[in-house]
Amino acid sequence: MSVATDSNEKFARYAHPERLVSTQWLADNAGTEGLVVVESDEDVLLYETGHIEGAVKIDWHTDLNDEVTRDYVDGEGFARLMSAKGISRDSTVVIYGDKSNWWAAYALWVFTLFGHEDVRLLDGGRDKWIAEGRPLTTDVPQPQPTDYPVVKRNDAPIRAYLSDVLDHFGNPLIDVRSPEEYTGARTHMPAYPEEGALRGGHIPSAVSVPWARAAAEDGTFRTREELDAIYRGEAGLAEGDDVVAYCRIGERSSHTWFVLQHLLGFQNVRNYDGSWTEWGNVVRVPIVKGAEPGAAPVPAGQR
Amino acid sequence: METTELPQQLAEIVDDFQALSEPDRLQLLLEFSRGLPPLPDRLLDHPELLEQVVECQSPLFLTLDIADDTERSVSLFFSAPPEAPTTRGFAGVLQEGLDGLPAAQILAVPDDVPERLGLTRAITPLRMRGMAAMLGRIKRKIRESGAA
Numbered sequence: 001m002s003v004a005t006d007s008n009e010k011f012a013r014y015a016h017p018e019r020l021v022s023t024q025w026l027a028d029n030a031g032t033e034g035l036v037v038v039e040s041d042e043d044v045l046l047y048e049t050g051h052i053e054g055a056v057k058i059d060w061h062t063d064l065n066d067e068v069t070r071d072y073v074d075g076e077g078f079a080r081l082m083s084a085k086g087i088s089r090d091s092t093v094v095i096y097g098d099k100s101n102w103w104a105a106y107a108l109w110v111f112t113l114f115g116h117e118d119v120r121l122l123d124g125g126r127d128k129w130i131a132e133g134r135p136l137t138t139d140v141p142q143p144q145p146t147d148y149p150v151v152k153r154n155d156a157p158i159r160a161y162l163s164d165v166l167d168h169f170g171n172p173l174i175d176v177r178s179p180e181e182y183t184g185a186r187t188h189m190p191a192y193p194e195e196g197a198l199r200g201g202h203i204p205s206a207v208s209v210p211w212a213r214a215a216a217e218d219g220t221f222r223t224r225e226e227l228d229a230i231y232r233g234e235a236g237l238a239e240g241d242d243v244v245a246y247c248r249i250g251e252r253s254s255h256t257w258f259v260l261q262h263l264l265g266f267q268n269v270r271n272y273d274g275s276w277t278e279w280g281n282v283v284r285v286p287i288v289k290g291a292e293p294g295a296a297p298v299p300a301g302q303r
Numbered sequence: 304m305e306t307t308e309l310p311q312q313l314a315e316i317v318d319d320f321q322a323l324s325e326p327d328r329l330q331l332l333l334e335f336s337r338g339l340p341p342l343p344d345r346l347l348d349h350p351e352l353l354e355q356v357v358e359c360q361s362p363l364f365l366t367l368d369i370a371d372d373t374e375r376s377v378s379l380f381f382s383a384p385p386e387a388p389t390t391r392g393f394a395g396v397l398q399e400g401l402d403g404l405p406a407a408q409i410l411a412v413p414d415d416v417p418e419r420l421g422l423t424r425a426i427t428p429l430r431m432r433g434m435a436a437m438l439g440r441i442k443r444k445i446r447e448s449g450a451a
Binding site for chain 1 (some may be wrong): 329330332333336361385386387388389390392424425426427430
């Protein structure tokens with residue numbers, strides 16, 4: 001059972017307005033039957049310091065990643081997680097988090113790998129809710145377990161593997177990391193630790209559009225017009241393009257994936273979650289250093 | 304081996320963590336985050352006296368004072384924002400585990416202490432390295448002061 005969408009005017013300009021809700025909508029719809037609110041943060045303890053009443057926590061590292069393989073949980077694991085969080089297959093799920101919904105978008109992308117239909121982001125995330133003086137609680141809900149079905153993860157439509165990227169050359173690639181990471185001056189985010197990539201630079205032909213450009217000062221998504229100017233104007237994306245976005249481990253590029261797929265309506269957008277921590281370490285894959293995108297090599301399949 | 308033994312006040316904290324299940328360990332880390340003492344006024348007024356540990360994922364600043372006594376005992380001061388509870392928690396563990404100890408004893412603390420808290424599954428390697436970096440920075444500052 002789907003909860004009514006937010007009829008906010010700003011959202012109406014996006015390709016899929018039903019993917020966003022405002023803080024006011026969430027306050028108005030709290031406790032509605034069929035609605036589950038999820039907090040997903042970078043900091044594993046932030047939820048415990050206070051969260052929106054009724055919200056359950058999903059941690060990207062302990063809940064969504066496989067414990068052993070560098071991969072996401074499988075259908076059984078996802079069904080167990082959903083059941084534990086009180087989420088049914090037809091629940092409306094609203095996800096919010098810290099850092100302009102960076103990790104919330106990542107969680108939403110993983111929900112999408114399992115085809116969970118009605119999953120939305122809270123525009124502005126945790127910071128906007130707090131900035132508006134809305135209440136937090138430390139009460140942790142104890143949801144009734146649900147009977148969530150075991151659904152096979154369907155990666156192909158929205159997830160690119162290394163081999164997919166090698167075949168993708170000639171089509172648009174968006175690098176959403178910081179300019180310093182893009183040029184190869186550094187292999188990790190400014191003010192973040194080195195995270196084990198042996199080479200600095202970017203995937204040949206990738207255009208640099210740092211993820212945070214899609215977010216306004218208050219953490220909300222920029223308007224349709226602003227986003228069109230950035231992605232269609234500056235980055236040169238055109239209707240019908242097949243796009244791959246990447247970052248360091250796939251979290252920041254989930255945010256850009258959300259923007260391209262749901263706000264701007266591109267239908268073929270994949271997130272390369274292996275990202276630079278894979279590409280920057282692989283033997284003999286081409287990279288480019290410096291501020292220029294560089295030429296696209298011949299796709300692997302055509303050599 | 305004597306060099307890998309922890310100072311008693313730090314060993315007690317490690318034992319407390321080890322005695323708990325993983326969710327309870329996170330809860331304990333949250334308590335350390337809440338218990339991290341605020342900076343004294345003289346440092347609040349002079350943030351330039353603090354050094355940022357850039358290896359931490361969230362802003363973490365620290366400084367220390369070394370007393371002019373025979374033991375060269377060390378006082379530790381940390382600052383991290385409330386929206387970074389994991390970083391604050393690690394700072395709280397080091398504050399309670401090391402504050403007031405002689406400089407030589409802090410320098411002898413093994414670098415793998417963060418891993419002994421039993422949080423390596425629940426907390427990403429990146430963050431665990433942030434705590435190791437805090438300990439490393441404390442030791443470096445002690446060495447630079449010539450106190451050991």
